[in-house]
Amino acid sequence: MSSVVGLTRATLAKDLRLEWRSKDAINSMLFFSLLVVVIFSFSFDPTAEESRQIAGGLVWVAFLFAAVVALNQTWAREMRNQVLDAYRVSPAPPNALFLAKVIGNFIFVTVLQALMTPLFIVFYNLRALGPAYQLPIVAVLGTWALVVNGTFFAAMSLRTRSREIMLPLLLFPISIPALLAMVEATGAILTGEFSAKFWIVLLAAYDVVFTIASLFLFGFVLQAE
Amino acid sequence: MTSSSKTLTAPAVVVTNLVKQFGRFAALRGVSAEFAPSRLYAILGDNGAGKTTLLRGLAGLTPPTRGNISMLGTTNLRSVCGQLGYMAHPSLLYDEMSGMENLGYFARLYDVNDKDRRCADVIRAVKLDPSLTRPVGQYSQGMRQRMSLARALLNDPKILLLDEPFSNVDVRSAREMVSLLAGLRDSGKTIFVVTHQASLLEGAADEFVWMEAGQIVSRTPELRPAETRLETR
Amino acid sequence: MKRVFPILAVLTGVLLSYALYEALIAAPTEQTMGDVQRIFYYHVPSAWTAFILFFVNFFASIVYLIWRANKADIVALVTAEVGVVFCTVVLVTGPIWARPVWGIWWTWDLRLTLTLVLWLIYVSYLVLRRFSSSGQTPLLAAVLAVFGALDVPLVYFSIWFFRTQHPQPVIGGGGSIDPRMLHVLLINWLAFSCFAALVCWSRYRLEVLRRDVDETLALEALLDPQAGQPRRAQTKTSSTGSAG
Numbered sequence: 001m002s003s004v005v006g007l008t009r010a011t012l013a014k015d016l017r018l019e020w021r022s023k024d025a026i027n028s029m030l031f032f033s034l035l036v037v038v039i040f041s042f043s044f045d046p047t048a049e050e051s052r053q054i055a056g057g058l059v060w061v062a063f064l065f066a067a068v069v070a071l072n073q074t075w076a077r078e079m080r081n082q083v084l085d086a087y088r089v090s091p092a093p094p095n096a097l098f099l100a101k102v103i104g105n106f107i108f109v110t111v112l113q114a115l116m117t118p119l120f121i122v123f124y125n126l127r128a129l130g131p132a133y134q135l136p137i138v139a140v141l142g143t144w145a146l147v148v149n150g151t152f153f154a155a156m157s158l159r160t161r162s163r164e165i166m167l168p169l170l171l172f173p174i175s176i177p178a179l180l181a182m183v184e185a186t187g188a189i190l191t192g193e194f195s196a197k198f199w200i201v202l203l204a205a206y207d208v209v210f211t212i213a214s215l216f217l218f219g220f221v222l223q224a225e
Numbered sequence: 226m227t228s229s230s231k232t233l234t235a236p237a238v239v240v241t242n243l244v245k246q247f248g249r250f251a252a253l254r255g256v257s258a259e260f261a262p263s264r265l266y267a268i269l270g271d272n273g274a275g276k277t278t279l280l281r282g283l284a285g286l287t288p289p290t291r292g293n294i295s296m297l298g299t300t301n302l303r304s305v306c307g308q309l310g311y312m313a314h315p316s317l318l319y320d321e322m323s324g325m326e327n328l329g330y331f332a333r334l335y336d337v338n339d340k341d342r343r344c345a346d347v348i349r350a351v352k353l354d355p356s357l358t359r360p361v362g363q364y365s366q367g368m369r370q371r372m373s374l375a376r377a378l379l380n381d382p383k384i385l386l387l388d389e390p391f392s393n394v395d396v397r398s399a400r401e402m403v404s405l406l407a408g409l410r411d412s413g414k415t416i417f418v419v420t421h422q423a424s425l426l427e428g429a430a431d432e433f434v435w436m437e438a439g440q441i442v443s444r445t446p447e448l449r450p451a452e453t454r455l456e457t458r
Numbered sequence: 459m460k461r462v463f464p465i466l467a468v469l470t471g472v473l474l475s476y477a478l479y480e481a482l483i484a485a486p487t488e489q490t491m492g493d494v495q496r497i498f499y500y501h502v503p504s505a506w507t508a509f510i511l512f513f514v515n516f517f518a519s520i521v522y523l524i525w526r527a528n529k530a531d532i533v534a535l536v537t538a539e540v541g542v543v544f545c546t547v548v549l550v551t552g553p554i555w556a557r558p559v560w561g562i563w564w565t566w567d568l569r570l571t572l573t574l575v576l577w578l579i580y581v582s583y584l585v586l587r588r589f590s591s592s593g594q595t596p597l598l599a600a601v602l603a604v605f606g607a608l609d610v611p612l613v614y615f616s617i618w619f620f621r622t623q624h625p626q627p628v629i630g631g632g633g634s635i636d637p638r639m640l641h642v643l644l645i646n647w648l649a650f651s652c653f654a655a656l657v658c659w660s661r662y663r664l665e666v667l668r669r670d671v672d673e674t675l676a677l678e679a680l681l682d683p684q685a686g687q688p689r690r691a692q693t694k695t696s697s698t699g700s701a702g
Contacts, residue, residue, distance in 0.1 A: 010333040011330075014319070014322075017326075018321050018322065021321045080320065081315045081317060081320065082313060082317055083319060085313060086317040086331060086334075089284050089285065089306060089309065089311045091307040091335065092333075092334040092335075156586075159598060160586065160590045166585075169586075170582050172578070173579040173609075174606065176578070176609075177609065177613045178612075180616045181616055206612050210605070213605060217601050217604065220523070223288075224597055246679070247593070248592055249672075249676050249679045251676070254681075255680070
């Protein structure tokens with residue numbers, strides 16, 4: 001077990017170092033996220049009252065699009081020079097690789113969110129009328145939900161044609177309950193009209209179920225040629 | 226040059242009726258062979274003969290459609306993968322990291338003891354400089370090949386699977402690599418080399434294995450001149 | 459076994475005709491909705507049939523993951539295809555029913571939304587099967603099916619709670635149902651199930667045949683070195699170094 005933790009850490013460190021060295025991926029992603037926020041703001045121009053009700057949906061859809069672009073990059077580095085084969089041939093457990101990728105993506109998407117959120121607040125004059133402390137909880141659980149399945153399906157897409165479109169195609173239907181929960185929870189917190197508790201619990205359940213399922217089944221996906 | 230005659234020892238690799246099909250294309254059409262330990266095998270043949278597919282099958286990367294592979298006495302390839310070293314035509318290295326950084330990571334995968342020293346030793350063994358901080362992506366092709374070989378040697382594997390290790394390597398470096406491999410063979414490793422440059426292994430390889438159309442057609446201890454090569458059945 | 463298929467086919471034909479008669483003519487007219495309500499006898503049984511087929515798909519996928527049985531993969535493929543068809547029926551009849559009766563095309567009705575999500579998941583399943591390389595398809599598809607099945611209870615609960623917070627009309631009405639209508643509903647469900655079984659069976663046999671043909675062709679390629687090989691020039695191996 002300790003080897004999984006150690007290997008996850010080593011792989012994550014390696015990925016972060018590589019990401020840092022080829023900064024073009026981060027920069028273009030950040031700019032893309034900015035564009036998404038601006039486009040959305042042009043498309044939906046609500047009053048302050050309305051915006052609190054729909055902001056949950058807007059924000060998470062924007063995050064989803066940014067996340068998909070980021071997720072498609074996930075395995076790209078491992079496919080160059082077929083480095084993934086080097087991992088597959090080694091005795092290292094597949095789960096360490098998966099966890100490292102998920103955590104790396106989580107960090108990456110969170111950085112994007114950190115950029116996009118203040119912009120949304122500014123463009124939509126957002127203010128939380130409900131318990132604002134719940135917002136980071138929703139953000140963490142929701143992002144993990146997207147990223148854990150996204151990383152898994154991105155790995156599955158490697159073995160398919162049209163792999164860039166395969167990822168959202170597989171990810172979106174399965175993510176529907178999580179998306180609904182994220183949107184409703186955010187809306188509930190911003191408007192203060194409902195309690196977000198049920199949605200937070202649902203998100204947590206979703207995260208647990210799919211993290212376990214992914215860990216169980218990733219080995220199969222990795223060993224598929 | 227073969228090592229002194231051995232008493233009957235268990236074969237390192239046994240392939241039984243190995244078939245590999247990709248859809249309708251049969252890359253391997255029933256390969257059966259035994260390979261003794263502590264030998265250097267050169268695997269030769271035209272493009273499409275199945276050499277790379279065979280090597281990938283031995284490495285555990287491509288599950289066979291039919292047939293069996295037994296390595297070091299077991300058919301559970303996953304259990305012995307820590308004792309394999311694999312090198313392919315792509316470099317299997319991260320372009321943005323230096324040689325030491327690359328090997329440091331792969332050493333973690335194999336749980337190698339005394340990581341840093343082992344990495345430096347292995348890099349020196351392929352006649353490269355461990356202190357080089359240049360990212361591998363900026364290496365010449367020949368240097369990349371040698372670094373890739375170093376990666377394959379990290380875990381001191383009992384069996385080495387090398388696919389085209391000498392391509393794009395200058396003749397002198399190639400000869401150095403061959404004598405390195407011969408030395409490894411003498412110390413007990415079983416080495417499989419797929420190559421188009423058979424002459425480089427003349428004198429070093431114990432056996433030349435010829436493949437054609439997905440089958441092994443002959444195995445000879447010497448590299449014969451092209452005219453007298455056995456015709457395919 | 460050969461006799462069962464025609465018997466089933468005849469039985470299905472009889473049941474479907476009888477069910478049609480019952481649904482369109484014999485069943486009592488609903489008091490508020492009128493004759494439009496009769497689409498209920500297609501909407502609901504299709505949903506039940508689809509859910510059962512997807513359940514079988516989940517089961518077959520698990521069997522494949524554990525035992526790698528080729529037959530299990532075929533069952534999974536077949537039930538997914540037929541299930542998607544029945545799902546489509548539900549999604550089409552729902553709005554057709556809703557529009558004249560409630561004045562709206564769509565509502566986040568529990569059954570309807572669940573069907574929509576299942577439809578999406580299984581269409582993506584079929585796309586995955588089509589787009590992946592043939593060797594890996596059964597494995598990847600089985601994994602996706604497991605994910606889909608794990609998703610279903612989460613979808614159910616999320617929609618259920620959503621509806622408590624945002625009350626929406628219910629298509630098909632809740633509450634009790636006239637026993638005569640229930641009778642017609644069950645007849646239709648039986649007929650649909652037989653029809654689904656018939657179609658699945660045909661598709662299964664077709665797929666088995668198709669795979670047999672593929673295997674035979676693959677075997678031929680195995681024996682004949684010329685078949686299926688990429689074209690390459692016949693060269694003798696040179697003793698000097700040459701490019702790979």
